[in-house]
Amino acid sequence: MKREPLVLGIETSCDETGIGIVRGTTLLANTIASSMDEHARYGGVVPEVAARAHLEALRPTLEAALAEAGVALNELDAIAVTSGPGLAGALMVGVGAAKALALALGIPLYAVNHLVGHVGADLLHAPDEPEHELELPTVALLVSGGHTSLLLVRDLANDVELLGETIDDAAGEAFDKVARLLGLPYPGGPEIDRAAATGDPNAIRFPRGLTAPKDLARHRDDFSFSGLKTAVARWVEAARDRGDDVSVPDVAASFRESVADVLTAKAIAACQRLEVPRLLLGGGVVANARVRAMAQERADAAGITLRIPPLSLCTDNGAMIAALGARLIAEGHEPSTLTFGADSTLPVTTIQA
Amino acid sequence: MLLAIDTSAGTSVAVVDRDGGILVQLDETDTRRHAEVIGTLIERAMTEAGVVPAQLSGVVAGMGPGPFTGLRVGIAAARAYAFGIGKPVVSLISHDALALDLREPLLVVTDARRREVAWSTYAASDELGLPVRVAGPFLAAPELLQKEVDGYDGYRRWDAATIPAGPFGMLGERLFAAGRRAGPSEPLYLRPPDVTPSAGLKRVS
């Protein structure tokens, strides 16, 4: 039996220091150190705080991942690292470390695209689980605090197209901002979800960004959450000005409904238009119960197969980066040359830098 | 033998040997391309020195002061390389690289961006030729440096655009040989992270 490559992946594009180890498509370790708590008092990720935290977390996270996988450094066949998109200063910590580690070990290095990595997460299976194919082509909806992107993936290693993305805030950012408005702590996603559980999603009709016919003409697959965020703020302010009690559960549920509606409607519409009967979700917002449930309902109704990797592989992590690296190796791609840098706006069409 | 990496200004990488001296030193002066050049410089330095990773006994890392984003690239690389070869990191203050074998007092000044400089003062080196830091590293506005440095006129001033990894690596070798301690294990940022604490919520209507 051919031995699959043992790849260590390094991810530092935002606030999670992720080190993953895979053998081919088998997940051996997925270790994450997060600086989320340090950002809480600022209400969002502070790039310099994140970059400092990556540098401190790097070695302990590497050690923990190797221990979890039961792998020695000299067994590794390759290193994969996120070179973009993401926060430049944060990415550079991973890039510097990955280059040096690959050189110290004398093994090849693959610089990969973070967003395509999110899709690569679906390749992985636990050692005691059977392999499953990533069925292609697929539409992928990637939603987090840093990105909101709709991709068409024809070939993970060779052909990924950006259908659309947010033209202002990421969906995760909107959750954080609305949570603050409602006096809920950071990060906002889980808090909104919790508050919304007892709220009425139809209590308030908040706008659905870029869904009007004239917007659809120009931004069919794009997203916008800035107007929604402002609309929620206006509604809350007006209610408070009138001296009304603001029902946090109703506002949270109605806001969440708008986000989930737009995300899933656009993703399903893209599947139908492109005649691609598969939708993959990725990114931390997948943790949102309503987004998941609505995606499932609508996918079922449209005869579309929905795939959602386990949450630990949906949030930013090094295992998905390692998985994409392993796939590139399996498809015979040459390693990256040592000259790549951190590219905060790396396009999804550049799967490997 | 040691691999020495400093990215507190440009990018400088060297391979040094206690007896053989500086075997190779490579520099990239561009202060915005650390991530791009770090790998190539390490690879070339090792090749040109004719040294394989297993021959190294450690990696010297310049801990700054220096502009943060670039500084971190070198520290991350030094730490990862040392981890890869299973050898220690020798963390040193970058300014110390310029204060080896000093015969007269020296004021080292480097760019800290945002209209500030980082500075350190050194007395003449000790009997082993090792740096004797008097003060610093600290930050100052360039025009206030004269006022802030105690005994400014007694120092020769060196405005350094680069920190050479060669002498820096040799400093590591000599500290080790003398049984002296290395420098700080954390980066010398000298400035808290640049954050704008959220100033409450502004009304939108």
Ligand SMILES: [Zn+2]
């Ligand atoms: Zn992500």
